[in-house]
Amino acid sequence: MTPAAIHEGLFDVDGTGSITLIGGYSPTSGLAHFPRQPVCPFSGADDVVERRLARGGRLWLWTAVTAPPPGYDGPVPYGFGIVELDGEPALRVVGRLTVADPSAWTEGARVEVTAVEVPGPGDDGPRLTWAFAPSGVVS
Amino acid sequence: MSPVGIAGIGLHPFGRFDGSTATDLGVVAVRQALAEAGVRRGEIGAAFCGTAYGGVAAGHRVLGALAMTGMPIIDVEAGCASGGAALQLGAMQIATGQSDCVLVFGIEKMPRGVIRSSFFAPWQEAAGLTPAPAYFALRAQRLLREQGLDKSDLAQVVVKNRSHGALNPDAMFRTAVTAEEVLASRVVCEPLHLWMLCSPNEGAAAVVLRRARPGDVVVAGVSLRSHLPGNVLGEDSPLCGIDDSTVTPPTTLAADDAYAQAGLGPDEVDVVECQDTDAARELLAWPELGLCPPGGQRGLLADGDASLGGRRPINPSGGLLSKGEPLGASALGQVVEITRQLRGAAGDRQVPDARVGLSHVIGRGANACVTILRRD
Numbered sequence: 001m002t003p004a005a006i007h008e009g010l011f012d013v014d015g016t017g018s019i020t021l022i023g024g025y026s027p028t029s030g031l032a033h034f035p036r037q038p039v040c041p042f043s044g045a046d047d048v049v050e051r052r053l054a055r056g057g058r059l060w061l062w063t064a065v066t067a068p069p070p071g072y073d074g075p076v077p078y079g080f081g082i083v084e085l086d087g088e089p090a091l092r093v094v095g096r097l098t099v100a101d102p103s104a105w106t107e108g109a110r111v112e113v114t115a116v117e118v119p120g121p122g123d124d125g126p127r128l129t130w131a132f133a134p135s136g137v138v139s
Numbered sequence: 140m141s142p143v144g145i146a147g148i149g150l151h152p153f154g155r156f157d158g159s160t161a162t163d164l165g166v167v168a169v170r171q172a173l174a175e176a177g178v179r180r181g182e183i184g185a186a187f188c189g190t191a192y193g194g195v196a197a198g199h200r201v202l203g204a205l206a207m208t209g210m211p212i213i214d215v216e217a218g219c220a221s222g223g224a225a226l227q228l229g230a231m232q233i234a235t236g237q238s239d240c241v242l243v244f245g246i247e248k249m250p251r252g253v254i255r256s257s258f259f260a261p262w263q264e265a266a267g268l269t270p271a272p273a274y275f276a277l278r279a280q281r282l283l284r285e286q287g288l289d290k291s292d293l294a295q296v297v298v299k300n301r302s303h304g305a306l307n308p309d310a311m312f313r314t315a316v317t318a319e320e321v322l323a324s325r326v327v328c329e330p331l332h333l334w335m336l337c338s339p340n341e342g343a344a345a346v347v348l349r350r351a352r353p354g355d356v357v358v359a360g361v362s363l364r365s366h367l368p369g370n371v372l373g374e375d376s377p378l379c380g381i382d383d384s385t386v387t388p389p390t391t392l393a394a395d396d397a398y399a400q401a402g403l404g405p406d407e408v409d410v411v412e413c414q415d416t417d418a419a420r421e422l423l424a425w426p427e428l429g430l431c432p433p434g435g436q437r438g439l440l441a442d443g444d445a446s447l448g449g450r451r452p453i454n455p456s457g458g459l460l461s462k463g464e465p466l467g468a469s470a471l472g473q474v475v476e477i478t479r480q481l482r483g484a485a486g487d488r489q490v491p492d493a494r495v496g497l498s499h500v501i502g503r504g505a506n507a508c509v510t511i512l513r514r515d
Contacts, residue, residue: 071264
């Protein structure tokens with residue numbers, strides 16, 4: 001059975017395990033954001049509607065986390081970076097990377113959003129969170 | 140507005156002090172500052188205590204231990220800028236005539252290891268989305284790419300600051316290091332190596348402010364600002380951002396305000412203490428503070444301009460890379476250093492004939508504080 005999302009409202013999972021990030025969009029500001037907020041975090045506009053974000057994007061910045069940060073019980077090292085998602089004006093989204101080795105990545109590398117399992121907060125068991133994988137290797 | 144003078148300074152060295160509480164450390168710093176100021180119990184009109192991890196009424200505990208309660212005591216939390224925020228509030232009390240004499244202090248006893256912050260939701264922590272050094276690393280990668288710098292420049296910042304820290308008896312790390320040693324320390328988060336990151340630790344600092352008297356070092360400008368939205372790498376650690384090329388960083392907002400208050404510009408600053416949570420954070424701050432154009436950092440490092448003996452030393456105390464970072468105390472620790480410099484009392488670290496000094500902190504929540512001190 002597929003584990004539940006680590007937090008409500010972050011993404012949808014389809015029957016094949018593929019995920020789509022659920023952001024927000026303000027027609028007034030013309031800007032999308034993630035995760036969806038009640039108010040546009042860039043302009044303060046309160047006309048936010050739901051926006052399903054593109055699954056693809058390009059890697060902007062990346063590193064590897066080599067020691068578990070407080071409150072994290074999953075494996076290390078893991079990749080960590082920022083992706084500019086397709087289809088929005090420079091929407092930069094923070095996320096885990098499925099490849100930890102920094103030397104495996106290059107600026108502008110094509111990535112796709114995917115789901116990875118992590119231990120949930122407390123003793124919740126495994127939960128799904130979003131991550132970015134090199135394009136073409138998403139299962 | 141009355142000019143604000145510094146009547147006394149006090150510092151408990153930064154380091155690890157098992158067996159001492161944050162209150163103990165604060166008592167040492169506050170007593171020093173009061174003794175130097177020659178202020179009697181009862182003459183302090185208000186007290187502001189910067190602390191992020193001190194808990195409820197941390198400032199009251201310090202002043203209670205000294206039988207100095209009765210006046211308003213206000214704890215101030217603004218992340219790494221907590222002490223700067225306390226200074227701003229204290230200076231305003233003097234400037235507006237609310238008080239003739241105000242005590243400002245900062246105390247901290249940081250948990251060991253990577254700083255944990257109640258800033259994040261538990262699910263963000265569990266998802267691995269809150270690794271502070273990784274955010275620093277992404278910011279470093281962006282700085283190196285956009286400003287034409289590389290890892291060797293990061294190493295040179297550590298070399299500079301540790302060489303200064305070797306001269307500072309109040310620092311935690313008092314040995315000089317080479318660039319080769321820095322680059323040989325383990326990678327924490329590429330491109331940041333262990334020695335490029337400051338250590339959270341413990342310490343306290345205190346400043347007594349009063350209506351300025353002739354000869355006082357004066358607070359010529361002090362400004363606390365928070366971030367504008369848009370920068371995904373802002374210290375508020377949002378999960379998304381947009382093109383931020385027109386978003387002014389909080390350091391620049393605070394610096395521009397402080398320069399305007401002081402009626403001077405970056406070229407008139409003789410000595411600087413700036414936030415070096417990691418080596419890249421310091422190099423990012425230089426252009427944000429107007430100390431050089433973007434990309435000009437390498438020249439300042441190579442020419443020794445930013446080192447003791449250079450044109451405008453930056454972090455003569457050794458910075459947080461030498462002292463460690465007790466959040467609530469670090470900003471006032473900088474103010475203590477700049478005050479010593481302007482008084483000509485900085486010993487082996489003295490910047491000759493320093494008349495204007497600037498200190499800068501930035502941290503969690505993306506609060507930045509810039510303070511400009513002047514000796515007339």
